[in-house]
Amino acid sequence: MEVVEMERPHPGRNEVLVRMKACGICGTDQHIYHGHPGSAEVLPPMILGHECSGLVVEVGEGVRNLKAGDRVAIDPNIYCGECEYCRRGDPHLCENLEAIGVTRNGGMAEFAAVPAANCYPLPDEISDEEGALIEPLGCVLHGLKKINLFPGMSVLIVGGGFIGQLFLQLLKRWGASPAVVSEPVVEKHPLLRSLGADRVVAPGDLPGDELFDVVIECVGRKESMEEAFRRAKKGGQILLFGVSDPNLEISVSPYQIFSKELKISGSFINPYTHQEAISLVKQGAVRTAPLISHRFALEEVPTVMARYPTLKVAKGIINISP
Template sequence: MKAAVLQATKQIEVLDWNYRSPSPKEVIVKVKSCGICGTDQHIYHGHPGSAEVHPPIVLGHELAGEVVEVGAEVSTPQKGDRVSIDPNIYCGTCEYCRSNRAHLCNHLQAVGVTRDGGMGEYCVVPNTNCYKIPDHMTFEEAALVEPLGCVLHGFKKVLLSPLSKVLIIGGGFIGQLFLQLVKQQNVDSIIVSEPAENKRELLYQLGADEVVHPMNASNLEADVVIECVGRADSMELAVKSAAKGGQVLLFGVAAPETAISVSPFEIFSKELTIKGSFVNPYTHEEAISLISKKVVDVGSLISHRFTIDELPEAMADFPKLKVSKAVINQ
């Protein structure tokens, strides 16, 4: 099959790549659409994803397609089914798996991270990681179920009320998903901190009450702050902007060496709650429902579409292209 293979840091090549036969409990999916995640860019630049990455490997953990072959012990899904893939594979036996915290699994594997993913024509995945999608759902939408599932996991960590003033730091794709979920809660107000002028109109359409440039965000105060960037300055702004009794969700993926400076006294005196959020434990089905029912719009958030052949150049030029959300279609 044709696949875009990560050979080393900042080196992706389109190759004729062999995929293995499925085990008794695996299926082969013909990939129709695969999202390019910010984490894929992290991996491309030599950082880990949800787990350590060992090239050569086919990236792509946001994927959807059609089942074309099933293992000997697979009863569902069936050949011909249209599916979205949850990439995370848990061992089921470690202390975290056995205490309802499987996403913290000591032996976590992931499609497109520790094993070949969706940036190829075919992908081998466990049958239990396949979720059937409605006939009216596009494969692009189905590929973007995974990031919405991650956002749902983070979203459930904060408590919102009609009195909540919410600040979302980062108006890119992830911030846009959080914005739609928060809007559904009828909170008091939603402010988005985003430097890109070209995103402002969309952010207002999605429900922002105010969009501000980060340079003008230093005096903001919010009951709930959701950080979607992963930069040191934006995470420090998240803590500084939290009101007394506030909640801070650090969702953006920082580089492993990134460190931030915060005042413990500020955390103490404002009695802040600061939380992290990691991957998408068992939120895939709910995310499919939200997209299917048009509660959350993902399709209109796609800014770029590529083919596999275009991927090496696209990954190299990602910052220049000003990508909000990109997908690979086949």
Template sequence: MKALVLTGTEQMNLSELMIPEPIPNEVMIKVKNCGICGTDVHIYHGDPGSAEVTPPVVLGHELSGEVVAIGEHVTNFKVGDRVAVDPNIYCGKCKYCRSGKVHLCSHLSAVGVTRNGGMEEYVLVPEANCYQLPDSMSYEQGAMVEPLSCVLHGFKQLTIRPNDRVLIVGGGFIGMLFLQVIRNHTFGSIVVNEINQAKHEVLKQLGATEVVSEINSTLYNQFDIVIECVGKRITIENAVKCADKGAQLLLFGVPSPNEVVEITPYDIFNKELTISGSFINPFTLDEAIQLLNKGIVDIEPLISHRIKLEEVQSVLENYPKLGITKALITL
């Protein structure tokens, strides 16, 4: 089978690998679509993903496909089933798993991070990590279940009231997902800060009250909810400045492990801010499937690039220059 193998930092080989055989609790999936995530870009350039990455490995944790073989102990799926994949595999034994915080698992592993993922024609996935797709959903929608499930976990960190003033910092793919989820829960204003003006019209169509190219002092202390979707020093610092008294601030963007920000603690104290992080996607995939299937979240305007496996490395190398909202691989 054809597979794109990460062999080292900024090194990939398009290879022919043996088609794997599922062990008793696994299913084999013929991959139909696989999204490229910002985390894949980080990993390609040598940073960790949700867990440490040790090449050689096949990336791709946003994937959907058809079940083509099952292990002897698999009971919930059959050949021909259409599935989306939760890439995150938990040990079930550590203190975090035993207290219900599985996403903080001390021994977290993941499809497309610590084991081969969706940038290959056939992938093995534990049965527990597969989710049945309704017949009415496309495989492209199925590949977007995982990123939407991560957004939903972040959304659940917040308490949003009907008239809250919301600021989303970063209007790329994740910002657009947040925009649609929040618009479904509030009648308040939603301002999106997005530097790329080519995305402004889509953001307005998806429900943004206003789209701004830059953060300036007129936006300071103006918002009840601030969601940071970029993970850069300046955007995180601006997010704190824009939070009003009593505001909630969600840090969702994935920063470099070495990123350091300057925040005045007095602002947190004086404004009594609630600052939350959000890591991966525990218990939110079923909800993500329903939101996509019912059209509450529309991913069609968000897919900017449809590519083949042979084009992936070039996309990873030039990601910031390409104006990508979401690149989707078709296998």
């Protein structure tokens, strides 16, 4: 990656030009940086950044519901509306999926032209940084809808990073009890407790016979996914949310799935959950600002992306325009 001067883009029909204010660095950005696909195949050169918020500064022809001066959070995913999956109501599985920061230039820049339909007005109660984090919260909301959760169900969250912290807040709001988080970085444990975790443990410290109604895997590693299967009760539900290497394979006993009647779900992106996510943050039902561990300037991004694993970033935000 490098920082370069580019010509300011112009909004096309049904697009707006957004002066970016804040952009989150996602684990998927790291996957793309190391040559893996994001939500779709990436063809460099590409400006990354799909967790972003900003200020509308220009509107293209045909835009009716936005004007210059509007603050917006941006849903990066653009669906074709014509393929089999879009027409059956599963647009996130779109065969022709495009995404801001993946297949077209995204939020790690001062300006980006984006479809007006992908912009959600931000209320004054939500900061630019919180607005950038609406996208990952929307992804977590989509994952939560894959689970049949009832008050009193026991839940294990494998991985207490940013995504695990969002899941924890929503699960406690839905009545999960107990909510246990497995997280190896002890510095994260106090924050997890403050967000409502009934217990926070290091991997390997759970009693061998402790099982859960719901297990949510937020890491994407072989050992953590296999642990998720070991920790599910009979009739348990497993949500595989963490993004793994595309070539990773895990060892799972089909007999265990059969004999326990396990329900296993994946969760991909965030179809139309932005408005719900904005409402939750506005109400204070989900807190995102305390989860930000690092803030960077745009000029720092190439160095930050190269050193990301060594920086121990829980959640990084790029502050772009003054």
